[in-house]
Amino acid sequence: MACPAFPLCPLAITEAERGIPDILKRIRAVFEKVGLKYSESVVIRVTGCPNGCARPYMAELGLVGDGPNSYQIWLGGTPNQTQLARTFMNKVKVQDLEKVFEPLFYYWKRKRQTKESFGDFTTRMGFEKLHELVDKWEGPVQSPARYNLKPFTDKETYEAMEELAKLQNKTAHQLAMEVIRNFVAAQQNGKSE
Structure with missing residues (x-):
């Protein structure tokens, strides 16, 4: 879900409705890169300003416009909307979103509990640990092919x-x-x- 933002809302400071199709394609590409199944889903909401008309503060992954081509990243909401998200990062440029999403989705795939949603995973892991994973990220670990002769x-x-x-x-x-x-x-x- 996204708010109208540019060009309709005078409060918008970055894209939302016009930008979400590209953001979703990029997120799907990250899913594929880290090996998440096509059937996996994350509740994503994008707004062009902090007013939050599209309710990003309840999403598992919320993007809130905080400057030109820049977003706050909110994490920790749940798919059934019973838990609020919290601010994870500020001033993330739109072109740098994958640098944050890739490690988060990779570790969600690798370390989640059975049927654990993305929002529940981020809450359980804690933002300190997630920041550490994002900061140290160098790409998915390619496990060497093991052959048993x-x-x-x-x-x-x-x-x-x-x-x-x-x-x-x-x-x-x-x-x-x-x-x-x-x-x-x-x-x-x-x-x-």
């Missing part, structure tokens, strides 16, 4: 492969893939080994 070999072969890999400063998986690539290349060149 043990089911495909006997114990002695696996241990030998692991030893050889260590000598070559590689993982057993890297070494196995290298052996397979070399074997396939040899097969294609007619030099069966």
Whole structure:
């Protein structure tokens, strides 16, 4: 939900209704980037000034205009509107919203309790911890692909492969893939080994 703001409201200091479609697209892109399902939802409200005509103070994520192309970010409301949000950050430029949203949504996905809403998650985590997460954010942690070669070999072969890999400063998986690539290349060149 968004208030009319520019160009209809003389109190507006930034966009709301005209800006929310782009903001929602950007939020959806952040959802995809951090791995949140398309069916996940967050109650979002945007206003062009602190009067709060679109009730951002009850949203899970409220954006309240606090200057030209700038918003306060409010967090902690609940989907059923039974809890008020609180100010999380001031003077966040519209072009910098992802720098705040990405770590918040990433950690919501990773650390929430079963079926915990975004607003409940932010309240449970506490703003001090959330500020720390935003300040230290360097992007989603990419977990390295882990391959378990043990089911495909006997114990002695696996241990030998692991030893050889260590000598070559590689993982057993890297070494196995290298052996397979070399074997396939040899097969294609007619030099069966």
